[in-house]
Amino acid sequence: MSSAPHPFDQALQLEPLAPDRARGHTSAAYANMVGPFGGITAAVMLQAVLRHAARQGEPIALTVNYAGPMADGAFEVVAEVTRTNRSTQHWQMRIVQGEEIVATGSAVLATRRETWSALEAPFPAVPAAASVEATPPIGRVRWTTAYDMRFVKGPMPRFGDQAMPQGDSESLQWIRDEPPRALDFASLAALCDVFFPRIFVHRPTEWVPIGTVTFTVYFHADEAALGRVGTDHVLGHARAHQFRNGFFDQAAQLWSASGELLAVTHQIVYFKA
């Protein structure tokens, strides 16, 4: 058994510089075609809150705005409490490289308690993860090697290769960290951004440049729900409502294999077409 930390934990290592400020470093394991995978940037911003001495409660909501390109190398992440209430706590975060703000964000934590609860969204009918073949990672998109992805519907297309549009942008996919790692809030946040750009699923004829502009996660899972998932796959279900004049939105839900809704997530994405 190796004593090296999991690549996800390595990517989230933060060296404290001040109570609200820490230094991190982009991780080769989570590199995107340019700069880091957006999900790891979101996880780092959440981690800066979760490690903070003033933290109170578990995450309810996370928003990350990708303000500009992030260079490979060192960065500083700032996390400041905006307001602490009796049961909720508001945070603002930013990632800076030199003089540039590359990302801003906000988070809400809460002290949850058991209440009347009801699940309204239907759990999608899918075969078990073990019976779906894993999709090979995309060589030139390094972060895809950090996830085991098993597509039930809507995989990443092979452009030009007799692309067969499926008629919509829906993806249903089993996903987990590769190598496996017990689910926590930071890794759940990152998993919320693993969906390939919806425009490629809807329109697999042509690769175009894309970039997430802003990304939000609402956490339904608490620590206990995360613990029930452990290192199992989670089911991701993503689709777009509309592609229009340079931007499309994406709505997704992340489920445990046992049918617990862990998180809902939304983003709006720039595309050049």
Added chain:
Amino acid sequence: MSSAPHPFDQALQLEPLAPDRARGHTSAAYANMVGPFGGITAAVMLQAVLRHAARQGEPIALTVNYAGPMADGAFEVVAEVTRTNRSTQHWQMRIVQGEEIVATGSAVLATRRETWSALEAPFPAVPAAASVEATPPIGRVRWTTAYDMRFVKGPMPRFGDQAMPQGDSESLQWIRDEPPRALDFASLAALCDVFFPRIFVHRPTEWVPIGTVTFTVYFHADEAALGRVGTDHVLGHARAHQFRNGFFDQAAQLWSASGELLAVTHQIVYFKA
């Protein structure tokens, strides 16, 4: 013809104090049971960006975090550019009363251009607004008098009055400003928050305290699309995915009567049950 400004424009009046800072005042016309209607607070934060001399482009995304209770009376709204790129611009905003931060937020603007576009979400099958009866406002919730609401499905329940649960939290409703006012980005943002709490639709047996924690709008409409709506009703379609341990989420779409998807919006809401 009256020369008095529309109540919505009155509520959005901001007196400049500095390039990034302005003073406003809560509006009796948009009062909620306690403090202001969350949609008007979101509209004020967006307005602080739209009126700013450095503004570049049209809104793509708006997130507002309701950090604490907002008192009736004066407030200051701060809007600061985080970063200006070639075609996008990132903003951070906050509303303060005295020493307290009552709301924080972020916005992304963009210079849009015509591209390949595709609408994937289906326009709901509904009767025209003119053929649906307007629902009387709720007396003790003053802001409801500022909107004409016509429910096709999922109206605000009358608690206890032989409440008939409809089995889910879905609402379909025609909505417009009352008196009518031509749609703009700020009023569209406010319209995204007019949906009654989903818990009341799902579980109409009992009133419980609720409060939106954070709220996001993705704008698909540009100026031209807003102009095509004018003073017509828009169709709102809202539902929750899950109610769990003190929080529920809401996902909604706003459509023009002609079937244009104007905005998608999400929020997570505290409930005490």
